[in-house]
Amino acid sequence: MNDIGDTARQKLRVVRFLSAGAAHARPAAGRGTVLLDGGERGTISASLGALSALAREGLVAEAGGLLSLSQEGRALAMRDRHPQEPFRAQHLELGTRMVAMEGGEQVVPANLAESPLAQLARRRVRGGQPFLEEGEFRAGERLRADYTRGQIMPRLGANWSEAVASGQRGSSENGIADLTDAALAARRRVDDALTAVGPELAGVLIDVCCFLKGLEKVEMERAWPARSAKVVLKAALGALCRHYEPQPRARRRTILHWGAEGYRPSLR
Structure with missing residues (x-):
């Protein structure tokens, strides 16, 4: 023995x-x-x-x-x-993520293989740099967190032109009357974010970040050329990052006027 x-x-x-x-x-x-x-x-x-x-x-x-x-x-x-969940862990790629919560950011366990965005964030371009910048990845995860917190459960064939905060995208059981203040605030943040990026880029963010659709599936459903979804997604994440983390505007340069001594006319 x-x-x-x-x-x-x-x-x-x-x-x-x-x-x-x-x-x-x-x-x-x-x-x-x-x-x-x-x-x-x-x-x-x-x-x-x-x-x-x-x-x-x-x-x-x-x-x-x-x-x-x-x-x-x-x-x-x-x-x-992962002895606490051994057979679940063998099918997952477990790790941690920073998620924006009320009162600050919090580290939470996550399945890194679940999110197409996480898989894309691990890709490298030819020079060895990550395909997605950290701010772009954070923006996508923040949108997903608000989407989940807002209890947005769209029915099949939902009309995405309706505002999220109106409650029209979800089922009748998930209307404004049933939402907590936190969920309603999350819906408004999602609506503000999608409005900021514009209708041309909002759809791919919803598909990949919130519905967890793969890039190939997005291309097939939208009849896009092969390998075009990641380019559009990166542009959408860049716009989303600018919405969430706006950069301070550069200060205007003061125009100085130089003159020789005594150039001003004398006043009598």
């Missing part, structure tokens, strides 16, 4: 180490032991028995001397990382 328990602990140790990246397998001085070299992450020792068991179970794969976790191994690592 002790050997079984020790092997299980070693297997989990290897899975945790490889969850941060692949590692080179190198010979160790001890018999029946190998070293897993993760580069800057350091080196750990692992028994051949634990590695063989992981390989038999399909949790670890080897290619060109590199050991890495398989898809099943990554799922195991996610379950180990």
Whole structure:
């Protein structure tokens, strides 16, 4: 029993180490032991028995001397990382986000794979810079938070030309009479934001930030050319960011008039 328990602990140790990246397998001085070299992450020792068991179970794969976790191994690592919700965690990409709440910003747990905006924020352009600026990402998340807080639940085929605060976009059970002051204020903030960006850009913000539609789905529904949705979305997020975080206007430069001494006419 002790050997079984020790092997299980070693297997989990290897899975945790490889969850941060692949590692080179190198010979160790001890018999029946190998070293897993993760580069800057350091080196750990692992028994051949634990590695063989992981390989038999399909949790670890080897290619060109590199050991890495398989898809099943990554799922195991996610379950180990979130013991309170292990089987939910293996299907999610859990992380944290800063969300604007009443009274300030708050860090909340989030599924980073859920939001197409979060996936787009992780993309890099050719020069290595992120495709979305931090302010653009914050603006999209802020719109989504207000949209959710405002309990805006549009029916199929809703008319987006109606103002959000009027309650016409939602169902009859979700009218103004049933809204709290906080929800009503959130609806007004959404309405102000969409008005600020204009009708040409409001639709893609609602689709991606609030309805969590993928970019390809948006392009298909709107009959847009391929890879055009992310360009329009970035322009919309830029306008939304300027609405939420307006930049101070540059001060006007004072025009100075210089003259030689005694250039003013004398008054008699």
